[in-house]
Amino acid sequence: MQELDTAGLGSVRVTRKSDTVVILEKDLATEQMVLAMGPQHPSTHGVLKLECLTDGEVITQAEPYLGYLHRCFEKCCENVDYPAVVPYTDRLDYLAGMNSEFAYAITVEKLLDIEIPRRVEFIRVIVAELNRIASHLVAIGTYGIDLGAFTPFLFCFRDREIILGLLEWASGARMLYNYIWVGGLAYDVPADFLKRVKEFVNYFRPKAVELSELLTENEIFVKRTFGIGIMPADVAINYGWSGPMLRGSGVKWDLRRNDPYSIYPELDFKVPVPDGKHSVIGDCLSRHLVRAWEMDESLKIIEQCIDKMPSAEGFNSRSAIPKRIRPKAGEVYGRAENPRGELGFYIESDGKSTKPVRCKARSSCFVNLSAMKDLSKGQLIPDLVAIIGSIDIVLGEVDR
Amino acid sequence: MSEYFGNIKTGAVTIATGMGITLKHFFNAIHRKGDAGVDDVDYFRQVDGLCTLQYPREVIPTPANARYRLYNNIDDCIGCGQCVRACPISCIEMETIKVAPDDMAACGKTSDGQQKKFWVPVFDIDVAKCMTCGICTTVCPTECLYHTPVADFSEFDRSNMLYHFGNLTRLETEAKRQKLAEIQTKALAEKEKKAAEARLEKKD
Amino acid sequence: MSTMVISQFSIPFLMGNSLNAWSDALAGFYLFGLPLGLVIIAAIPLVFIALYSLTYGVYGERKISAFMQDRLGPMEVGKWGILQTIADILKLLQKEDIVPASADKFLFVVGPGILFVGSFLAFAVLPFSPAFIGASLNVGLFFAIGIVAIEVVGILAAGWGSNNKWSLYGAVRSVAQIVSYEIPAAIALLCGAMMAGTLDMQKINILQSGSYGFAHFFLFHSPIAWLPFLIYFIASLAEVNRAPFDIPEAESELVAGYFTEYSGMKFAVIFLAEYGSMFMVSAIISIVFLGGWNSPLPNIGSVALNDWTNGPVWGAFWIITKGFFFIFVQMWLRWTLPRLRVDQLMYLCWKVLTPFAFISFVLTAVWEIYRP
Numbered sequence: 001m002q003e004l005d006t007a008g009l010g011s012v013r014v015t016r017k018s019d020t021v022v023i024l025e026k027d028l029a030t031e032q033m034v035l036a037m038g039p040q041h042p043s044t045h046g047v048l049k050l051e052c053l054t055d056g057e058v059i060t061q062a063e064p065y066l067g068y069l070h071r072c073f074e075k076c077c078e079n080v081d082y083p084a085v086v087p088y089t090d091r092l093d094y095l096a097g098m099n100s101e102f103a104y105a106i107t108v109e110k111l112l113d114i115e116i117p118r119r120v121e122f123i124r125v126i127v128a129e130l131n132r133i134a135s136h137l138v139a140i141g142t143y144g145i146d147l148g149a150f151t152p153f154l155f156c157f158r159d160r161e162i163i164l165g166l167l168e169w170a171s172g173a174r175m176l177y178n179y180i181w182v183g184g185l186a187y188d189v190p191a192d193f194l195k196r197v198k199e200f201v202n203y204f205r206p207k208a209v210e211l212s213e214l215l216t217e218n219e220i221f222v223k224r225t226f227g228i229g230i231m232p233a234d235v236a237i238n239y240g241w242s243g244p245m246l247r248g249s250g251v252k253w254d255l256r257r258n259d260p261y262s263i264y265p266e267l268d269f270k271v272p273v274p275d276g277k278h279s280v281i282g283d284c285l286s287r288h289l290v291r292a293w294e295m296d297e298s299l300k301i302i303e304q305c306i307d308k309m310p311s312a313e314g315f316n317s318r319s320a321i322p323k324r325i326r327p328k329a330g331e332v333y334g335r336a337e338n339p340r341g342e343l344g345f346y347i348e349s350d351g352k353s354t355k356p357v358r359c360k361a362r363s364s365c366f367v368n369l370s371a372m373k374d375l376s377k378g379q380l381i382p383d384l385v386a387i388i389g390s391i392d393i394v395l396g397e398v399d400r
Numbered sequence: 401m402s403e404y405f406g407n408i409k410t411g412a413v414t415i416a417t418g419m420g421i422t423l424k425h426f427f428n429a430i431h432r433k434g435d436a437g438v439d440d441v442d443y444f445r446q447v448d449g450l451c452t453l454q455y456p457r458e459v460i461p462t463p464a465n466a467r468y469r470l471y472n473n474i475d476d477c478i479g480c481g482q483c484v485r486a487c488p489i490s491c492i493e494m495e496t497i498k499v500a501p502d503d504m505a506a507c508g509k510t511s512d513g514q515q516k517k518f519w520v521p522v523f524d525i526d527v528a529k530c531m532t533c534g535i536c537t538t539v540c541p542t543e544c545l546y547h548t549p550v551a552d553f554s555e556f557d558r559s560n561m562l563y564h565f566g567n568l569t570r571l572e573t574e575a576k577r578q579k580l581a582e583i584q585t586k587a588l589a590e591k592e593k594k595a596a597e598a599r600l601e602k603k604d
Numbered sequence: 605m606s607t608m609v610i611s612q613f614s615i616p617f618l619m620g621n622s623l624n625a626w627s628d629a630l631a632g633f634y635l636f637g638l639p640l641g642l643v644i645i646a647a648i649p650l651v652f653i654a655l656y657s658l659t660y661g662v663y664g665e666r667k668i669s670a671f672m673q674d675r676l677g678p679m680e681v682g683k684w685g686i687l688q689t690i691a692d693i694l695k696l697l698q699k700e701d702i703v704p705a706s707a708d709k710f711l712f713v714v715g716p717g718i719l720f721v722g723s724f725l726a727f728a729v730l731p732f733s734p735a736f737i738g739a740s741l742n743v744g745l746f747f748a749i750g751i752v753a754i755e756v757v758g759i760l761a762a763g764w765g766s767n768n769k770w771s772l773y774g775a776v777r778s779v780a781q782i783v784s785y786e787i788p789a790a791i792a793l794l795c796g797a798m799m800a801g802t803l804d805m806q807k808i809n810i811l812q813s814g815s816y817g818f819a820h821f822f823l824f825h826s827p828i829a830w831l832p833f834l835i836y837f838i839a840s841l842a843e844v845n846r847a848p849f850d851i852p853e854a855e856s857e858l859v860a861g862y863f864t865e866y867s868g869m870k871f872a873v874i875f876l877a878e879y880g881s882m883f884m885v886s887a888i889i890s891i892v893f894l895g896g897w898n899s900p901l902p903n904i905g906s907v908a909l910n911d912w913t914n915g916p917v918w919g920a921f922w923i924i925t926k927g928f929f930f931i932f933v934q935m936w937l938r939w940t941l942p943r944l945r946v947d948q949l950m951y952l953c954w955k956v957l958t959p960f961a962f963i964s965f966v967l968t969a970v971w972e973i974y975r976p
Contacts, residue, residue: 035769043856057773057946076488084488087533146856148847148943151422154673158451165438165460172467172547178533186534187465190439199444214421214940219411220848221942381773382945385857408956418940422672426936429671452675 032060035381039068043146043385046395050372052384059384062376064369069399077359082108082325083182085359090176092343092361093397095138098124098131098167099338101180106261107334107345108182111327116320119310120184121263123317126197126305127167127179129298133204134163135339136291136298139392143288144215146389147224152215159207162200169193183321194306201299208295216292225285229375229387232282239371242364243341244294245391247273248287255337267304269297284390291392294339326354340364340392365397437461467532467547470525472565476510476544479518483536483545491529492536495522495566497576500583510542521566521573527553528561623806626735626916645738649727657879660928662689668932669939699868704767707865711765716866716873719758723880725751730887731805732923733897735916744805745797748888749790752843755881756782759852762874763862774861777946778845778852784950785842785849788957792836795961795968796892799825809896817902817910821895826971831964833893835957837930840885842949844878847938854943886930887923897923 035052038044047068053061073092077085089104090097102124109116141156164174170189171179179186215221231241236249246253254271256264272293279285329351335344341364348358368391375387431449435458436442453460462468479496496518499507507516537546555561568576633641663678663686670677678685703709729744731737741747756779763775799822800808814820823829842849853861863874890896897919901909913922944952 033769042859080488081486084486084533084535087488087531087535144942148850148854148856149941150669151673151939154675158674161451162438168466169438169463172463172465172534173532176531176533178535186538190463190465192439192441196438196443203444203447210421214418215942217414218418218942219407219414220944220948223948224942224945380945380947382851382854382857382943404955415937415941419936422936422940425674426668426672429674450671450674450676454676454679 030055037062037384039065044388045142045393048369048388048393048395048398050376050384050388052376052381054381057380057382059376059379059381062372062384064372066366066369066399069395071400073361073400074359077356079355081354082327082356085356086181087176087178089345089361090178091396092363092400093135093338093340093365093394094175095394096131096135096339097175097177098127098180099135099336100343101177102128102262103334103336103338103343104345105180105182106336107332107347108325108327110334111330111332111347111349112182112322112325114183114320114322116183117315117317118263119188119312119315120317120320122305122309123170123185123189124180125262125264125267126189126194126302127170127177129301129305130163130166130197132339133295133298134160134167136295137163139291139339140211140215140288143389143392144221146385147221149215149218149221152211155207155211155214159204162203166193166197166200169196181318181321182325184319185317188312188315188317194309197302198306201303204299208292212292216288222285224382225279225288225386225390226283227280228284228383229379229390230280230282231371231375235374236282236371239374240367241341241371242367243338244287244290245341245368247271247290248390249282250274250276250286255335255342259335261334261336263305266308267301269301269304272297284386287390287392324354327351331358335362338364340394340397341368343397361397361400363397363400365391365393365395366400369393369398435460437463439463462549462551464549466549466551467534467537468551469548469553470527470530470532470536470563471546471548472523472525473544473546474520474523474565474567475508476512476542477520477523477565478510478514478516478542479520480541482539482541486535486539488533488535489529489531491526493522493524493526494520496520497573498580500576500579503576503579510544512542514542519568519573519576521568521576523565525563525565526561527563528558623734623810624737624740626733627737627740646728648732648736649730649738650724652732653724653727653876653880653883656883656924657876658689658693660931661879661882662692662875665935668935672936672939693872696868696872701868701870702865704865706767708765708767711761712865713765713870715758715760715762715765715862716870716877717758718761719755720873720877720880722752722754722756722758723877723884725754726884726888727880729805730884730923731809731891731896731919733916733919734806734809734914736920737806740806741804743803745793745803745808745888745892748805748884749786749793752881752884753782753786755877758877759862762866766862766865768865770858770860771862771864774852774854774858774864777858778862780946781842781845781849781852781949781953784953785839785957788835788953788961789839789843791958791961791965792832792839793888793892795829795832795964796822796836798965798968798972799829800892805891805896808891809898812895813898813914815903815908815910817898818895818900819902820898821893821900823893826968826975828964828967828971829893831960832968833889835961835964836889836892837933839953839957840889841934841937842953844881844885844934846882846934848941848944849949850938850943851946851949856943882931882934883927886927886934889930890923890926894926895922896926 032053032055035054036049037052038049039047044050049065049068051063051065052059073088076088086101086104089100092100137156137160141153144152167177168174170193171177171186231249233249233251236246237251241249242253250273252271252273257271272290274281274286274289278289327349329349331346331348333344333346335342342362343364344362346358346360346362347356350357376384379387428448429450431446433446433449433451435453437460479494481494481496484492484494499517499519504515507519509515532547534547627645630641630645667677678688681687681691703712726748728738729741729747759778760775763771796808797803800811802808812820812822818824823833845852853863863871866874899910899913899918899922901913903910
């Protein structure tokens with residue numbers, strides 16, 4: 001038996017009987033199909049376009065195309081004052097506006113070198129962690145949709161709605177808050193806010209258990225994500241991954257611990273990494289589990305913050321806000337742990353202007369997405385959907 | 401082999417658990433969560449049951465400090481133009497006319513007793529552009545510009561999204577402008593006259 | 605057996621109430637030499653499919669899914685949104701009937717038709733009541749299993765004719781899935797046929813009647829009858845492309861699968877076919893394992909519940925109720941579970957369902973031979 005490769009006709013398996021060649025099996029001449037997935041596709045989470053080269057259902061190559069949601073964030077920042085950048089940062093990762101504001105605020109505060117009242121720090125951490133839970137709820141819910149489970153998504157959104165209500169109560173807006181300002185907060189939280197947040201924590205714990213019973217523990221869900229899209233830790237580091245993605249690969253890296261900012265060093269919380277018992281380290285399930293565990297940790301952080309919160313007496317949330325922000329010439333890079341990873345701002349000031357000369361956002365989604373090509377090679381189309389979902393991209397941050 | 405049967409078993413058990421949860425929710429559908437706002441004391445009273453609302457008829461109340469539609473109380477506006485400068489997306493358009501000295505009383509004072517020095521014939525806010533960041537409201541010295549909790553103000557025509565807050569009619573504007581121009585020309589003429597006199601004096 | 609006399613009254617007295625009386629009377633009804641009765645027989649399931657998919661299929665599913673997800677569901681059109689489906693139909697009627705420029709027009713148009721015919725033809729052998737069956741074939745069950753395969757042709761025609769890559773994927777997946785799942789489904793139904801000893805749908809039903817109600821159903825006929833019952837139920841989910849086996853129309857992967865390009869009435873026809881097959885498999889499972897039109901209520905002493913609740917009209921009620929129950933379970937599963945992947949679907953079919961179907965086949969045969 002031997003194999004002949006006839007040009008363009010695929011491989012042909014033949015055998016020789018005395019002198020005649022008998023064709024045993026002949027593959028049909030096949031060619032690969034280009035499949036444009038997106039920008040209008042239900043599971044590309046916005047306007048991501050993936051150009052896939054497919055061999056049947058197997059993807060041989062997938063190339064992400066970006067830029068459909070580009071809004072010139074960095075150029076906009078160069079044309080507005082420092083405080084006016086804050087509403088724009090909301091629109092980067094619109095699912096976690098508080099965290100983006102937080103990252104920007106601590107960066108500018110680093111540049112200005114100002115002291116922040118302690119109560120402001122506590123409130124900032126509470127709202128940021130609430131928003132982290134909201135963002136992870138969207139991630140987990142939409143991941144369920146990607147894998148065909150619609151109900152967990154609505155349960156997630158039901159609980160996220162409560163968080164949005166709480167944040168609206170505090171800041172006045174539901175998604176695009178402009179609450180964390182450089183040097184302080186727009187307002188102090190309402191009188192009953194902390195009590196209601198505590199009630200929310202008590203409300204949410206059983207709901208999170210229910211969610212995990214419905215989705216995470218479901219055998220079909222586990223089978224769909226277990227061992228899919230494995231990213232080894234060293235490759236993940238080389239790609240510059242951060243956040244739940246990197247922790248999913250087993251690297252214990254959390255900026256709240258490794259490059260602490262605000263009051264995080266005083267708080268007691270774990271950095272969850274997969275233990276290899278429930279999942280293969282670095283696969284889609286690990287990333288999903290890390291998000292689910294992080295929600296628990298965020299709840300813990302919120303509870304501690306409420307307990308340790310300094311009193312509101314004589315407190316002015318705007319007391320440390322500079323009248324006019326005009327940093328001395330220099331540059332700064334500040335970063336914070338966003339729900340999706342490290343969001344960093346690089347800001348350059350010329351010392352004369354009230355506007356940043358350069359404001360570059362290091363977006364976690366963009367960096368995480370860059371590994372798409374590696375991750376998707378040789379996967380099936382349903383697995384590709386699972387992988388995109390596990391990366392949990394927000395196109396607003398990818399394209400900026 | 402045991403793995404094979406184990407898989408079937410976990411599959412069956414977890415599917416049954418999931419179905420139990422959805423069935424529980426199905427029977428919980430006799431309850432409704434209602435439209436309590438998050439600032440309501442009883443917000444977490446009813447946590448099970450249907451949580452959606454029939455929007456135009458049932459609304460989740462927006463809190464009192466919610467920042468939605470921008471509103472300008474023009475009676476208090478002194479026409480300083482801080483908001484126009486602060487707005488990151490320039491959605492506020494403003495025109496001012498200096499108040500003639502004899503019109504000061506007619507122009508009036510703000511509610512906290514500050515004399516207004518400008519007529520504001522044009523104060524247009526394009527709420528379609530406005531991103532409700534609230535920066536303009538924080539710079540406003542008289543706190544006459546603020547966000548209201550009115551969240552739903554959709555329109556069929558985009559030009560209706562341009563909100564006019566100017567408090568002068570076109571004729572009045574024209575009159576004020578003319579008056580100011582007259583005063584200015586008078587002042588200019590006086591100045592020139594004085595300058596000419598000064599020149600004459602110098603020559604002498 | 606076929607001479608069994610049904611004791612209760614039936615509404616069309618004129619037609620009598622013995623077995624197949626209504627359908628026989630209709631079949632013999634000619635008007636101006638035209639077999640109008642046959643047309644009516646064919647129209648009854650059609651009207652039934654249309655009515656049921658309009659009410660329970662679409663509106664019911666939307667409400668059930670809404671309640672499972674803590675939502676209200678449609679509420680605007682009519683009281684509690686009852687008229688929502690009518691509004692949807694009106695919308696679909698008004699829609700432009702688009703045939704994509706690069707589509708294979710013949711296949712594109714014919715696809716939904718074949719799909720619907722495939723699911724509709726199986727209704728011919730479904731006994732809707734002791735007195736009504738479209739075609740009283742002695743190979744009724746075999747016909748029902750076989751004719752469903754025509755749907756595959758329709759799906760392939762629709763997917764291929766759309767000239768859309770997603771549709772093609774959906775069609776190919778669908779064909780692979782349906783063809784594979786026919787095997788465990790057929791073997792599981794064979795277990796039922798073995799217990800009955802016949803393929804005639806009416807006879808299968810009659811064999812399950814008796815004064816103890818549900819105790820006579822084939823599900824309780826042998827200690828392993830639950831296994832083919834379960835296998836057929838799972839396989840039938842795959843055959844009608846319901847979740848968790850809805851990979852041919854997996855909306856998060858393939859946009860909408862083989863009907864991505866369809867709009868307007870063609871889309872409605874595809875949906876009608878889907879709801880038709882949903883009821884069809886639910887009716888088959890209730891006929892083969894749960895007694896079809898027999899009442900599940902037993903006679904308790906002098907309280908002859910079983911006798912009171914049997915008869916042609918009651919029969920129609922029971923079979924439709926049983927069918928609706930299984931459709932409810934289908935919906936319940938759909939709104940609970942994630943979707944399987946293609947290879948897992950095949951794993952489930954070939955490595956789990958098919959061996960177990962064979963085991964149950966052999967065990968049923970052994971039971972039938974050595975039954976105490």
